[in-house]
Amino acid sequence: MDLTVNPAGPLTGTVTVPGDKSISHRAVMLGALAEGDTRIENFLPGDDCLSTVRCLKAMGVRFSGPDSDGALTVHGRGAAALQEPADVLDAGNSGTTMRLLLGILAGLPFFSVLSGDASLRRRPMARVSAPLKQMGARIDGRGNGELAPLSIRGGALRGIDFHSPVASAQVKSAVLLAGLLADGETSVTEPVRSRDHTERMLHYFGARLTVDGLTVRLAGGQKLTAQPVPVPGDISSAAFLLVAASLLPGSDLTIANVGVNPTRDGILDVLGRMGADITPCNRRTAAGEPVADIRVRAAALHGVSVGGALIPRLIDEIPVLAVAGALATGETVIRDAAELKVKESNRIATMVAELGKMGAEIAELPDGLVVRGGRPLRGALCDSHGDHRVAMACAVAGLTARGATTVRDAACVDVSFPGFTGILASLGVK
Numbered sequence: 269m270d271l272t273v274n275p276a277g278p279l280t281g282t283v284t285v286p287g288d289k290s291i292s293h294r295a296v297m298l299g300a301l302a303e304g305d306t307r308i309e310n311f312l313p314g315d316d317c318l319s320t321v322r323c324l325k326a327m328g329v330r331f332s333g334p335d336s337d338g339a340l341t342v343h344g345r346g347a348a349a350l351q352e353p354a355d356v357l358d359a360g361n362s363g364t365t366m367r368l369l370l371g372i373l374a375g376l377p378f379f380s381v382l383s384g385d386a387s388l389r390r391r392p393m394a395r396v397s398a399p400l401k402q403m404g405a406r407i408d409g410r411g412n413g414e415l416a417p418l419s420i421r422g423g424a425l426r427g428i429d430f431h432s433p434v435a436s437a438q439v440k441s442a443v444l445l446a447g448l449l450a451d452g453e454t455s456v457t458e459p460v461r462s463r464d465h466t467e468r469m470l471h472y473f474g475a476r477l478t479v480d481g482l483t484v485r486l487a488g489g490q491k492l493t494a495q496p497v498p499v500p501g502d503i504s505s506a507a508f509l510l511v512a513a514s515l516l517p518g519s520d521l522t523i524a525n526v527g528v529n530p531t532r533d534g535i536l537d538v539l540g541r542m543g544a545d546i547t548p549c550n551r552r553t554a555a556g557e558p559v560a561d562i563r564v565r566a567a568a569l570h571g572v573s574v575g576g577a578l579i580p581r582l583i584d585e586i587p588v589l590a591v592a593g594a595l596a597t598g599e600t601v602i603r604d605a606a607e608l609k610v611k612e613s614n615r616i617a618t619m620v621a622e623l624g625k626m627g628a629e630i631a632e633l634p635d636g637l638v639v640r641g642g643r644p645l646r647g648a649l650c651d652s653h654g655d656h657r658v659a660m661a662c663a664v665a666g667l668t669a670r671g672a673t674t675v676r677d678a679a680c681v682d683v684s685f686p687g688f689t690g691i692l693a694s695l696g697v698k
């Protein structure tokens with residue numbers, strides 16, 4: 269599917285974005301490991317989370333819904349009730365599905381094979397399988413075990429103290445989930461703090477874990493108890509609207525019910541430093557996660573430098589941050605973001621290529637990019653490279669450009685933001 273967007277007027281009113289992808293994945297996984305019914309309100313029906321549901325169903329987990337309110341219920345019977353899948357588990361395009369399920373499968377006494385689409389089969393998996401092998405799981409795969417399809421023979425794990433070389437919530441979560449199913453204690457220490465949804469939700473489901481600086485520790489063998497999970501709107505989806513409304517003169521938009529977990533809200537800090545007019549209000553907590561309504565008004569943006577510990581707090585927002593940089597005055601420099609090269613696409617290369625087609629002065633750095641903004645963009649024929657965030661970033665750039673922009677192969681927006689075009693249309697975008 270191609271998506272064509274035309275230059276847009278101001279974005280005004282109040283909207284919501286679909287449920288948080290990271291929290292939706294974790295709610296179905298912890299719901300499957302727990303005992304009892306976990307009702308997930310505002311579950312994200314995006315392709316990635318549906319991949320997680322499909323894999324769990326293949327292990328015998330029962331679900332009901334989504335009901336008329338959009339709530340999905342997981343009928344959990346504890347980890348021991350999960351069964352050997354009869355066929356290859358297909359994680360689709362979803363790194364979170366593959367890596368977190370690897371942690372669970374490593375802890376279960378049966379054989380399984382995990383695979384995914386062409387993009388996922390290119391992404392590095394040894395970062396997860398190495399610590400799981402240290403815990404006692406037998407895992408193999410293509411490329412000397414680095415690439416899916418991966419075969420797993422799990423069970424009889426022992427806890428480890430793991431120091432992760434990458435700041436990755438997927439690595440941390442996989443080891444913690446395996447640790448929950450292992451004998452003894454497991455700890456994970458990360459170089460820089462990554463999103464902590466797993467820790468928060470484990471605690472919310474009754475597990476005891478301690479967080480000491482960059483180290484999370486838990487004892488194996490703990491049982492989880494089902495809990496209702498109200499999923500907040502995804503700040504990574506809201507980011508596209510925050511940037512669009514900041515750039516389109518006259519905009520005054522409120523995005524209601526957005527997750528503002530401090531390990532995820534780096535985009536608010538950076539847009540604020542760029543001069544954006546963004547106010548989170550009505551702050552509250554739901555199921556252990558901070559939530560707010562976010563008001564954004566158009567403002568003149570200026571370039572910034574971004575790097576260091578901020579990067580994991582906005583890693584998925586960098587494609588749309590590059591768009592903000594292309595329209596801001598002065599230079600925007602993004603560093604310490606080499607992880608972008610191993611996402612659904614190489615997001616440094618793909619954003620440089622696509623914004624370049626629209627006339628942006630943008631270049632790759634070894635671990636990021638630099639964009640000199642302040643010049644209007646022109647509509648172009650862009651390619652999503654099969655990457656949902658690249659597709660939506662190009663669409664946002666197109667809203668501000670002269671002439672129409674077509675994003676080829678844009679069906680992938682459904683991976684994380686089903687209804688993206690509908691929300692834009694409801695805001696008057698053609």
Ligand SMILES: O=C(O)C1=C[C@@H](OP(=O)(O)O)[C@@H](O)[C@H](O)C1
Pocket residue numbers: 289290291363364435436437438439441462463583584607
């Ligand atoms: O744990 C998660 O839900 C995620 C963690 C991040 O990946 P890494 O763990 O590879 O940094 C992020 O990019 C991804 O979209 C979702």
Ligand SMILES: C=C(OP(=O)(O)O)C(=O)O
Pocket residue numbers: 316361362363364365584611612657684
């Ligand atoms: C990188 C992403 O997801 P995942 O790693 O789960 O494929 C993303 O949603 O931008």
